[in-house]
Amino acid sequence: MDLMSGHYNYLGISPNSESERHYNPFAYEIQDTLLLMDAGYFNIDYCYQADKHGGHVIMRTNGKINPDIKAAFDSQGLAIEGLIGKKLKQLKWHREQIIDLDVQWKSKPGTHRLIAFWDRNKSAIGYLITNLKRAQFSADKVSELYGLRWQIELFFKELKSYSGLKTFNTRDKSIAESLVWASMLTLLLKRFIARASGLIHQVTISTQKVARCANDWLPDILKALLSGREYRIKKTLRKWCRYFSEYACRAHPKRDNQTLFVQLTETHV
Template structure:
């Protein structure tokens, strides 16, 4: 917290950012830190409510009309610079045993229609304007990066932008949307590793006497771990096949049938057969990493869904309200600053697998005003308040008969 206070939430730093961005063009009665305080903690208020908060907290008298005029491209630039400054403050380096496991996914949400030119929504979904927050983090290191795109940008496009950032010796867990063959081939070439599901449209081949043959699923009995070749490139991968029960299979077919009916299409027999299995692919060595471990590793990807659940249910990331385009942009960056501040605090307490993300974010959300005063160094009440909470209250609860997430992470 001390480092965040000195490098981000510091009057000198914020006043400088306000001036370089143009949010404050000359010496005015409102400072950069006061603007940041308003947009981080009170952006959900009406203009009149924000004006009242400035009076109550800082003794400033600024009309709602004057505040409205402040929401321009310079104010957006100011909030963006604060966000980027916060992201640049990295957690201390720690010695990592084994492979670091990096997870990335995106959460999407609708924005007011006035943002349609800035951030177009998902085509065909009824969402005219929308944002996609791309979040990546290391399960062992806790280090994270976050980006903002239009909701319309698909995950495969995002994974192509990531190609230059693949780090040798790391394990990448990705949702199906990111996992095209080019992505996996690039990771393999960089001496890194991947575990992800196989796209249902990707052809799978086995090799016999130097010839490639399509995988025959009729021969699969139980969980199978085998060497296969995928796509027209015949990329060699390790494939784990998990049969699913008839209820799951029927649900998958029903969902695709419903979609195809709207499009005037027919569900293929090949899809119906593949709907009876889960397919997990990887380039991890079968002799080193057993089948059961890979199955459990893939399911660690759901940790990012818990992050998004905390951000939306507890931090209200997706709740934007109304306003002009520039005001919505400021709210958006204010929300991103807020959730990343929560992430950095959480990772300073413990790592994913130890700490319950929902419990930690719940505590941060419920002590919001005390944290605000801690951020601006008004007092140290928040530190004192949370120090009363036993660490056991924030730990993940272990379900009987299940391997702890921390044990799965440390096993690789």
């Protein structure tokens, strides 16, 4: 998924038992790109290769890792000498604490930056691996950037709630795949119309509000497209873009403008 556009770049349909790692983009494909990855994708060799090819990653890890600590810093960037040479599992933890580490695996190449933090949702220590430079991105900023991955969860919520992904019931593999693709394409069209409306009228549009009322506007636009008449298509698109600019704006634009997601993705206020 491309965070900046809100659209997906690649979709693979596979059994739930198959490993997510099989669907990682190749390391050479993410040059000058920041990739946010969940723990299911964790692979330290992949992090090393991505760094070699000029890509950037923030990747969550599982709690089973235990590399050697080569350097340690607190949230203010001050060195913590007492942790050097210890194993990660020897780390003594205080809630609300963030520790910024350089770590190594004996059997793996490279030195890696690891941020340890208290995960309130799981009541356990969470770990993030990244190759973002400490001088440019503090541990807090890296954690904030990783939080942008929540947009993936909102993407799937929109698919299930407003694009019919969970409403079909079939055991036929071909039909199931076709319906998944139909849901994804419908979502893309709705998000494209929502974003275009915002850009045209210089307002911040809520994609969820646009998706919620799709039964009212989507058939109208599709009928216009099927007619093939340029005048009708333009008239219909103008009507609904104007409608969204009046009734589908974000409920709290001033508050939302303070969030990192809106600051990165919106080109207007």
